[in-house]
Amino acid sequence: MRSVDDIGDELYAVPPPMFTAARDAAVAQARAEGDVAAARQLAALKRPTQGAYLVNLLALRRPDVVTELIDLGEQIRAAQGTVSAAQLRALTAQRRTVLSNALAQCRALAAEAGAAPPSATQLAEAEATLAAAMADPAAAHLVRSGRVVKALSYTGFGDGSGATSALTSRSAARREAPEPSARPPQGRTGPEGRATAPDEQAELERRRRAEEQAALERLAQAEAALAAAWEQERAANDEVDRIADEISRLRAALDEASRRARTARAARQAAERAVAAARRTVAATG
16 A cells, blocks of 8 residues: 555645545545554545645645745845845845745646636635745745645744744744843943943944844735735636626527527417417318
């Protein structure tokens, strides 16, 4: 019998509406072969949401794309607070490009698998999950495995403490920065303990970089929201076009059915006249 991992890979590449039946068939096959342990493990596999399915499909069919995403996320985390604003903006732009490419791959793979075209909401869930994998090592490990069951989320880049929940840069900042009372006095110039000008300048520069980093993160989130909004609008327009095409098809079908009804009515009326004439003839000869 094939390994549970191999069967799991096949199951998580199956569109969600078909997952349960495929899993149950695999469980029955394992039991028929006497592999009780494998049957138990397979029975424990849960059906993924549509958004999670897209991510799993990408991880299983295009692991190179997922690796590129995760590697870039590691670069961005390592770069925060150590590179210039221009370099950080370049990394943020690269992040948008890589995510867009990954979503395009998700759509293409879903079409190849015979799945229904993903909705804007499902693509947004897939994007949030991939973004979480870029921001958090635990989420990255789960995404690489191709076993995501529901969408992951994040806000900003964290330190890895929130694998499957929101990762908040604010809480990470609190962990990294000591409390004001815990900072040792530096550069004292007199009994009032006033910091020297170089220390003030360093503190201002630290605050400026923190504010700039926070602004870039807000920009990335706003752009992700904009991309989702564009996708929703595109999906809505596609639905309008589909319904308009369906209305046109139904109108043409209605016109054709009306024409056949008119023809049938004329034939029925002619047949009624013929029957009436035949009855009159019969009556006259009787």
